[in-house]
Amino acid sequence: MNFYFTRSIEFTLIYITGIVFGLLLSVNSSKAQTNPKFKNAEYNENCLKCHGQSKYKYNNPESGSEVTKRMYIETIIHRDQFYESNHRQFKCTDCHSEEYDTFPHPGRLRMESKYACIDCHGDDPKYEKFNFEQIETEFQASVHSTKHSEDFNCWMCHNPHTYKISTRSNEKIKDIVAYDNAICLNCHADITRYQLLTDKTNPNILQKHEWLPNQALHFKNVRCIECHARTNDSLLVAHNIQPKAKAVRRCVECHSTNSILMASLYKYKVQEGRSRAGFYNGIIMNEGYVIGANRNYYLGILSLIMFGCVITGILIHATLRIVKRK
Amino acid sequence: MSGKIYLYSRWIRLWHLFNAILILLLIISGVSMQYSSLNSTIIRFDKAVTIHNISGILLTANYVFFFVGNLITPNGKYYKISFNALFARLIKQFLYYTFGIFKHQKPPFPVTKEQKFNPLQQFTYVIALYVLVPVVIITGWALLYPEIILTKILGGSGLKINDFVHVITGFFLSFFMMIHIYFCTIGATFISNFRSMITGFHESHD
Numbered sequence: 001m002n003f004y005f006t007r008s009i010e011f012t013l014i015y016i017t018g019i020v021f022g023l024l025l026s027v028n029s030s031k032a033q034t035n036p037k038f039k040n041a042e043y044n045e046n047c048l049k050c051h052g053q054s055k056y057k058y059n060n061p062e063s064g065s066e067v068t069k070r071m072y073i074e075t076i077i078h079r080d081q082f083y084e085s086n087h088r089q090f091k092c093t094d095c096h097s098e099e100y101d102t103f104p105h106p107g108r109l110r111m112e113s114k115y116a117c118i119d120c121h122g123d124d125p126k127y128e129k130f131n132f133e134q135i136e137t138e139f140q141a142s143v144h145s146t147k148h149s150e151d152f153n154c155w156m157c158h159n160p161h162t163y164k165i166s167t168r169s170n171e172k173i174k175d176i177v178a179y180d181n182a183i184c185l186n187c188h189a190d191i192t193r194y195q196l197l198t199d200k201t202n203p204n205i206l207q208k209h210e211w212l213p214n215q216a217l218h219f220k221n222v223r224c225i226e227c228h229a230r231t232n233d234s235l236l237v238a239h240n241i242q243p244k245a246k247a248v249r250r251c252v253e254c255h256s257t258n259s260i261l262m263a264s265l266y267k268y269k270v271q272e273g274r275s276r277a278g279f280y281n282g283i284i285m286n287e288g289y290v291i292g293a294n295r296n297y298y299l300g301i302l303s304l305i306m307f308g309c310v311i312t313g314i315l316i317h318a319t320l321r322i323v324k325r326k
Numbered sequence: 327m328s329g330k331i332y333l334y335s336r337w338i339r340l341w342h343l344f345n346a347i348l349i350l351l352l353i354i355s356g357v358s359m360q361y362s363s364l365n366s367t368i369i370r371f372d373k374a375v376t377i378h379n380i381s382g383i384l385l386t387a388n389y390v391f392f393f394v395g396n397l398i399t400p401n402g403k404y405y406k407i408s409f410n411a412l413f414a415r416l417i418k419q420f421l422y423y424t425f426g427i428f429k430h431q432k433p434p435f436p437v438t439k440e441q442k443f444n445p446l447q448q449f450t451y452v453i454a455l456y457v458l459v460p461v462v463i464i465t466g467w468a469l470l471y472p473e474i475i476l477t478k479i480l481g482g483s484g485l486k487i488n489d490f491v492h493v494i495t496g497f498f499l500s501f502f503m504m505i506h507i508y509f510c511t512i513g514a515t516f517i518s519n520f521r522s523m524i525t526g527f528h529e530s531h532d
Contacts, residue, residue: 211372213372213375213376213379217472250364250371251362251370251371251372251375252362252363252367252371253364255359255362255371256362256363256364257363258363258364289486289489291359291360291489292359292360292361292362292363292371295360295361299494303497306501307501310501310504310505311504314504317423317508318508318511320428321427321428321512324428324429324430
């Protein structure tokens with residue numbers, strides 16, 4: 001009797017739990033269908049039905065047959081990446097000519113000039129906190145601009161179809177580092193892209209950084225720009241990439257209580273005010289540890305007191321031995 | 327008249343010499359890294375890292391030499407603490423160092439072939455060599471290869487705990503070093519104990 005009673009309670013509980021989960025799932029899925037996240041997703045499918053995949057089809061009016069072609073890799077737009085990017089709410093034709101609606105696309109459209117970040121984001125109060133004007137000035141002063149022609153533009157680093165904010169986010173520092181360093185390595189570790197702007201050979205990054213102790217650890221935990229860009233108080237991410245002779249080489253620039261990491265990689269988290277009491281540069285300790293930069297103030301004081309006591313004890317003992325000697 | 331006992335065999339003296347040099351290098355380079363600053367650093371940071379890493383690796387080898395040596399030679403017996411009236415013996419030696427020495431009393435535990443260390447020495451040497459040094463070596467290797475050791479054993483947060491244990495243990499070893507060097511001046515003469523570690527002969531009071 002008792003056994004059957006217990007079993008029936010168990011079945012009832014499982015049944016109720018199942019119903020609750022079922023209701024929750026149905027609410028979520030109906031919400032997703034009735035409230036699409038991306039307002040231009042349907043419109044963009046006109047383009048993405050071809051550009052969203054590796055091949056496309058069209059009818060050849062001459063032969064009357066259907067032709068399948070491979071999509072040129074540079075013009076493939078991955079839906080998942082685009083709809084995670086900063087420009088995910090855009091229509092393709094917000095930036096590209098509406099004439100692309102026709103197929104085959106008119107050849108002259110290839111020559112259309114592209115927008116730069118400042119064309120949309122400049123002098124706009126909505127984007128004031130990003131300080132795009134200052135970014136533009138910093139970029140113009142950087143080696144990316146001064147050493148190259150105007151072909152080097154924002155899009156060389158910030159792909160408009162995939163770029164998303166990383167630094168100004170709650171992402172883990174290691175993820176931010178990996179994302180941002182991939183932007184640099186996109187050209188600096190790929191000779192075909194690197195040589196779009198120069199005839200030089202791509203320097204071997206691992207060899208060039210052989211002098212750096214714990215190289216792999218540094219590459220995982222700090223961004224290239226920590227050493228290769230000049231920090232700017234009014235910018236969250238430095239854009240003034242310096243010539244290699246001016247790159248940071250002194251370890252103590254980071255490994256000290258005045259660590260520059262606080263003005264670069266950890267700047268956003270510093271502004272957010274997440275810190276740890278008692279530690280120098282305590283914010284770094286939420287996600288890492290930098291020798292020389294993460295000393296504990298109280299332990300430092302305690303160690304000095306103990307050091308003083310030992311020295312004093314030795315001096316008193318030695319003095320007494322001298323005074324009391326035979 | 328003072329007697330001489332051959333107490334420190336050649337391998338012990340060699341180990342001690344290397345240990346002393348390496349620990350000093352580790353303390354200086356370690357302090358230099360811990361207190362590095364833009365304006366004043368004892369040794370340039372990257373050089374301090376290199377010195378610290380190489381000295382740490384050599385110290386490990388030297389420690390293995392000491393550890394194995396103590397296992398296969400009679401020297402190991404000096405590090406076996408007898409817990410019989412240990413506390414009373416420690417206090418007795420402590421009182422000698424703090425009071426008796428100034429009254430020119432005889433040491434309560436004179437050095438003999440069977441008793442190389444007094445109880446206080448034995449206790450601190452065992453703590454230093456069988457607890458602190460292994461801890462500093464293990465945490466040091468973990469810092470040398472953090473991606474391998476820490477993620478596998480302690481997880482992500484292990485790095486900070488590991489570093490604190492390493493720095494604090496290193497700090498206590500620095501204290502041990504200072505006190506050890508000072509206490510070496512308490513011998514038959516001011517320099518006799520230092521001379522012992524070169525000749526191997528301990529010079530005792532008359």
